Every structure is written in C-alpha cells, then in structure tokens.
Amino acid sequence: MQEFTRCLVFCALLGPVYASCPPRCECSEAAQTVKCVSKDLRSVPTGIPGYTRNLFITGNQISRVGPESFMGLSNVTNLSLSNNRISEVESHSFAGLLRLRSLDLSSNQLAVIHPEAFTFHNQSLRELNLSRALYNRSSVTALATSLRCSSMGSLRSLDLSDNSLIYLPSHVFSHLSSLRRLQLSNNSLVAIHNSTLSGLEQLQELDLMLNALKTLTEESLRELDSLPNAALLLGENPFTCTCEIEPFALWLNRSQDRIRDAEDLVCSFPASMRNTSILAAGTLTLGCYQRDARADLALQTSYVFLGIVLGFIGLIFLFVLYLNRKGIKKRVYDMRDACREVWEGYHYHFEVDSDPRLSQVSTDAEI
Ligand SMILES: *[C@@H]1O[C@H](CO)[C@@H](O)[C@H](O)[C@H]1NC(C)=O
Ligand SMILES: *[C@@H]1O[C@H](CO)[C@@H](O)[C@H](O)[C@H]1NC(C)=O
Ligand SMILES: *[C@@H]1O[C@H](CO)[C@@H](O)[C@H](O)[C@H]1NC(C)=O
Ligand SMILES: *[C@@H]1O[C@H](CO)[C@@H](O)[C@H](O)[C@H]1NC(C)=O
Numbered sequence: 001m002q003e004f005t006r007c008l009v010f011c012a013l014l015g016p017v018y019a020s021c022p023p024r025c026e027c028s029e030a031a032q033t034v035k036c037v038s039k040d041l042r043s044v045p046t047g048i049p050g051y052t053r054n055l056f057i058t059g060n061q062i063s064r065v066g067p068e069s070f071m072g073l074s075n076v077t078n079l080s081l082s083n084n085r086i087s088e089v090e091s092h093s094f095a096g097l098l099r100l101r102s103l104d105l106s107s108n109q110l111a112v113i114h115p116e117a118f119t120f121h122n123q124s125l126r127e128l129n130l131s132r133a134l135y136n137r138s139s140v141t142a143l144a145t146s147l148r149c150s151s152m153g154s155l156r157s158l159d160l161s162d163n164s165l166i167y168l169p170s171h172v173f174s175h176l177s178s179l180r181r182l183q184l185s186n187n188s189l190v191a192i193h194n195s196t197l198s199g200l201e202q203l204q205e206l207d208l209m210l211n212a213l214k215t216l217t218e219e220s221l222r223e224l225d226s227l228p229n230a231a232l233l234l235g236e237n238p239f240t241c242t243c244e245i246e247p248f249a250l251w252l253n254r255s256q257d258r259i260r261d262a263e264d265l266v267c268s269f270p271a272s273m274r275n276t277s278i279l280a281a282g283t284l285t286l287g288c289y290q291r292d293a294r295a296d297l298a299l300q301t302s303y304v305f306l307g308i309v310l311g312f313i314g315l316i317f318l319f320v321l322y323l324n325r326k327g328i329k330k331r332v333y334d335m336r337d338a339c340r341e342v343w344e345g346y347h348y349h350f351e352v353d354s355d356p357r358l359s360q361v362s363t364d365a366e367i
C-alpha cells in the first residue's frame with residue numbers, strides 16, 4: 001500500500017517531465033520535436049518536455065510572449081511561432097532558450113516590442129524571421145530600438161520581407177555585425193538613406209525586390225557601395241526612366257557583377273519606356289548628358305556669334321568716323337561757333353533784361 005502511494009506520488013512528479021506532452025501537441029522524443037499546429041492555443045503551453053530541440057507552435061491564437069513562456073527549454077535550437085496573433089513581445093522573452101539558433105516569428109502582428117525583447121544570454125541566434133510580422137509600418141520604430149538593444153551579434157540571416165515598410169531608421173542594423181543575408185523584399189521602400197545599412201560589413205546578400213524604388217539616388221548608391229561584398233537583388237521596382245535615372249544606370253553598368261538581376265531590370269515608367277532594359281536606357285535611349293552638352297554648345301555658339309557681329313558693327317562705326325574726320329572737325333567747329341553766338345546773344349539779353357536801369361534806358365529811348 002505504502003509502495004503504491006510512493007509510486008503514485010513519484011509518478012505524478014515525474015509524469016509531466018518524462019511521459020507527458022502538453023494537450024493538443026504532438027511530441028516525439030526520438031526526433032526531439034514538439035508540434036502544436038493549428039490548435040487554437042491562446043498561450044504558449046506549459047509542460048513542454050526538456051529534450052525538445054525543435055518547437056513548432058504555429059497557426060494558433062497566441063497574442064503575447066513573455067519571460068515565463070519558454071522557461072527551462074534550454075535545449076531548443078529551432079523555435080517557430082509563425083502564424084499566430086502575437087502583438088506583444090516582452091523583454092527577455094527568449095532569454096531562457098540558451099541554444100536557440102533559429103527563431104521564426106513570421107506572420108504575426110507585432111506592435112509592442114519591448115526594448116529588450118531580443119536579448120539572449122548566449123549569443124547563439126543565427127536566423128530571425130520577421131516576414132509579415134509587424135502589425136503596421138509604425139512598428140518598425142519599436143523594432144529598431146529592440147534591435148539596437150539586442151544581443152544578436154551572431155545573427156546571420158534576418159528576414160523583414162512583406163512588412164509594408166516605407167523607411168528604415170538610420171543605424172537600425174548597426175548591432176548586427178555578423179549579418180550575411182538581409183531580406184527586405186516586398187516592402188514600400190522609396191530610398192536607402194545615409195547610415196541605414198551601416199554596420200553590415202559582412203553582408204553577402206541584400207534583397208530589395210518588390211519595393212517602391214523609382215530610381216536610386218546618389219545617396220542611395222553611396223550607401224549600397226558601403227557594402228562592397230553584398231550581392232544585390234533589385235527587380236520588380238517601379239523604375240522611372242527619366243534623366244534622373246542616369247546615375248543609377250551608369251552605376252548599374254559598373255556594378256553588374258554584384259547586381260544579380262542587373263540584366264532583368266526594366267523601366268516601368270514612362271509608358272513609352274516600359275520593359276526597356278535599364279542598362280540599355282543609360283547608354284542608348286535617354287542621352288540626357290549628350291543633350292545637355294549639345295544645348296550648351298549651341299548657346300555658347302550663339303554668344304560668340306553675337307559678340308563677333310557687335311564687334312564688326314563697332315569697327316565699321318569707328319572706320320566711318322575716321323573717314324569723316326575732316327568733315328566732323330569742321331562740323332564741330334561750326335557747331336562751337338554757332339553755340340558761342342547763341343550763348344553770347346543770350347548772355348547779352350539776359351544782362352540787359354536783368355538790369356532795370358538798362359531797360360529803363362531802352363524804354364526811354366523808345367519814348
Ligand atoms: C537537454 O538535453 C540533454 C541531452 O538530451 C539532457 O541531458 C538535458 O537534461 C536536457 N535539458 C533539459 C533542461 O531537459
Ligand atoms: C551557448 O550555446 C552553445 C551552442 O550554441 C552551447 O554549447 C553553450 O552551452 C551555450 N551556453 C550556455 C551558457 O548555455
Ligand atoms: C533548424 O534551424 C536550422 C537553421 O538554424 C535549419 O537548418 C534546420 O533545418 C532547422 N530544423 C528544423 C527541424 O526546422
Ligand atoms: C520566413 O517565413 C516566411 C513565411 O513563413 C517564409 O516564406 C520565408 O521563407 C522565411 N524566411 C527564411 C529566410 O527562411
């Protein structure tokens with residue numbers, strides 16, 4: 001009887017640790033894998049066995065994770081929480097996962113991301129998937145803060161695709177110095193500003209497909225040139241082939257070896273240029289610099305011509321003056337004499353008019 005009771009107590013204590021599997025989950029000790037897939041779970045289940053290396057809690061209704069969610073799961077290397085409704089990630093939520101290498105938070109609604117949400121006691125994380133994970137584009141600010149406070153110096157791959165991002169805060173990746181692969185495809189980025197990509201010295205692949213890039217400005221090109229070892233993907237952007245695209249087209253020609261899809265990049269606008277290769281647009285169709293140069297040349301030519309004509313007219317004038325020098329001299333003397341006569345006449349009248357006695361004399365004389 002006592003033996004039986006002891007066994008009961010013993011089994012009750014050990015049961016959850018060894019034999020059990022959380023309700024609505026499938027556990028395989030041989031595969032060290034636990035799956036709780038599409039089971040309407042509202043929170044991370046308790047009682048996940050300690051042997052678990054691969055943990056999939058996907059397609060449920062989980063709305064938040066916190067520091068208690070993954071306690072004692074130090075063997076987990078792969079954790080997927082994709083397709084839930086996680087809107088809040090508290091500080092140190094994943095800190096107990098000492099061997100975590102891959103974290104998949106894709107297809108969630110992250111709005112509240114605490115600054116220390118991505119701190120790990122052991123810099124073991126290699127892959128972070130945040131594809132379609134942000135609630136809206138404003139969430140990127142909180143994400144940027146948590147990435148800057150994170151301890152993910154060993155992260156190799158970050159997926160931020162499908163998030164409707166319209167901009168990236170500066171220095172957002174500056175703590176991810178081991179990052180090799182960065183996916184930013186299917187967002188709404190319009191430019192790559194200064195210091196957006198700073199700190200990514202080791203980057204090998206940057207995917208910017210399906211964004212809203214109309215061209216890449218000199219600033220953007222400088223930023224991309226700060227990652228000399230990264231292969232780039234730029235396809236499916238609404239490139240607009242007006243003269244502003246020329247620096248980009250020239251850069252593209254120069255950097256063809258690292259733009260993986262350089263030959264597939266085509267103009268989307270204007271309609272007349274649609275489907276024209278940007279590599280060709282730079283050299284053949286646009287010709288903006290040549291046109292400017294031609295206009296400049298025409299302008300300069302017209303100025304020079306005007307100068308010559310004016311100079312010629314001036315010369316003829318001087319020549320005519322020279323030929324007529326005698327006549328002119330005579331005319332000048334004549335004029336001077338005429339003026340003198342007029343002047344003296346005027347002077348005389350003026351003096352007579354202004355002297356009352358003289359006028360008196362003349363009136364008297366008239367009488
Ligand atoms: C992790 O796995 C090892 C070996 O499989 C095991 O000895 C250890 O108890 C596990 N850790 C936990 C917390 O269960
Ligand atoms: C850190 O992670 C490595 C494997 O990535 C593991 O061998 C080591 O034990 C971990 N450190 C701690 C303190 O658990
Ligand atoms: C676990 O993650 C690694 C990458 O860190 C990956 O290569 C591996 O396939 C994943 N395992 C499972 C079972 O998903
Ligand atoms: C991230 O998750 C999405 C959706 O689950 C998947 O399509 C994508 O391949 C994942 N990214 C990486 C780098 O594994």
Ligand SMILES: *[C@@H]1O[C@H](CO)[C@@H](O)[C@H](O)[C@H]1NC(C)=O
Nearest residue numbers: 111112135136137138139140
């Ligand atoms: C994002 O969601 C928050 C919270 O609902 C809201 O305050 C903010 O205005 C939203 N931002 C955008 C760009 O929709």
Ligand SMILES: *[C@@H]1O[C@H](CO)[C@@H](O)[C@H](O)[C@H]1NC(C)=O
Nearest residue numbers: 132161162163164186187210
């Ligand atoms: C791009 O992302 C949106 C969600 O942000 C999604 O609805 C759409 O299917 C994605 N497009 C592609 C081509 O992946």
Ligand SMILES: *[C@@H]1O[C@H](CO)[C@@H](O)[C@H](O)[C@H]1NC(C)=O
Nearest residue numbers: 170193194195218219220222
């Ligand atoms: C970007 O950097 C250049 C020089 O490197 C500077 O002239 C420009 O003002 C900067 N732009 C911004 C938005 O900081």
Ligand SMILES: *[C@@H]1O[C@H](CO)[C@@H](O)[C@H](O)[C@H]1NC(C)=O
Nearest residue numbers: 266268271272273274275276
């Ligand atoms: C552009 O090219 C694609 C594939 O090469 C083709 O399917 C599409 O019809 C073309 N569009 C126009 C407007 O020529």
Ligand SMILES: *[C@@H]1O[C@H](CO)[C@@H](O)[C@H](O)[C@H]1NC(C)=O
Nearest residue numbers: 249250253254256282283284
């Ligand atoms: C493009 O590059 C090639 C050599 O790589 C060069 O011959 C050609 O002139 C360049 N085109 C332009 C417009 O610079």
